[in-house]
Amino acid sequence: MSAALRIRVVEPADLEALVALWHEVFPEYRDPTKPQRDPRANIERKLAQRDGLFWLAEGDDGIVATAMAGYDGHRGWLYSVGVHPRVRRSGLARALVAHAEAALAQRGCPKINLQVMTVNESAQAFWRAVGYAPDLVVSFGKRLR
Numbered sequence: 001m002s003a004a005l006r007i008r009v010v011e012p013a014d015l016e017a018l019v020a021l022w023h024e025v026f027p028e029y030r031d032p033t034k035p036q037r038d039p040r041a042n043i044e045r046k047l048a049q050r051d052g053l054f055w056l057a058e059g060d061d062g063i064v065a066t067a068m069a070g071y072d073g074h075r076g077w078l079y080s081v082g083v084h085p086r087v088r089r090s091g092l093a094r095a096l097v098a099h100a101e102a103a104l105a106q107r108g109c110p111k112i113n114l115q116v117m118t119v120n121e122s123a124q125a126f127w128r129a130v131g132y133a134p135d136l137v138v139s140f141g142k143r144l145r
Helices: 012-025 039-049 092-106 121-129
Strands: 006-009 054-059 062-071 076-083
Touching: 006 092, 012 039, 012 062, 012 076, 054 092, 062 092, 076 092
Parallel strands: none
Antiparallel strands: 006 054, 054 062, 062 076
8 A cells, every 4th residue: 555545434514526436446336226325325324323434545646445333242244345447456445354354354254244236256256365264154235124
């Protein structure tokens, strides 16, 4: 990671810049048929939690990466770990993941889970490279709204 970049907790004033970054980094977040992926709503809900488990990386030219975590006392989760294409392969994603892992470990988290879309082979390769492995589970979901 470049010395000019810093990781910090996301603040409400970062909302618009984060929405723009997520639209760039996660094309599936622009799909209006998937309201559960609405960046603005997801960021606002996470900010309302005020749990300190939402970070960004920024440099002189703005926000370039993000990572979100959750912890319920049983398992930790990582979400929306993404890096702007112009700074990918710089070690920034690894730094954000290490930052999130340390924060979760400090809270007593014994295991971290995450989900990757099956078609996203580059993301799967990244997660394997940083020590994660597929679990022998099937992910289920149910929309509440």
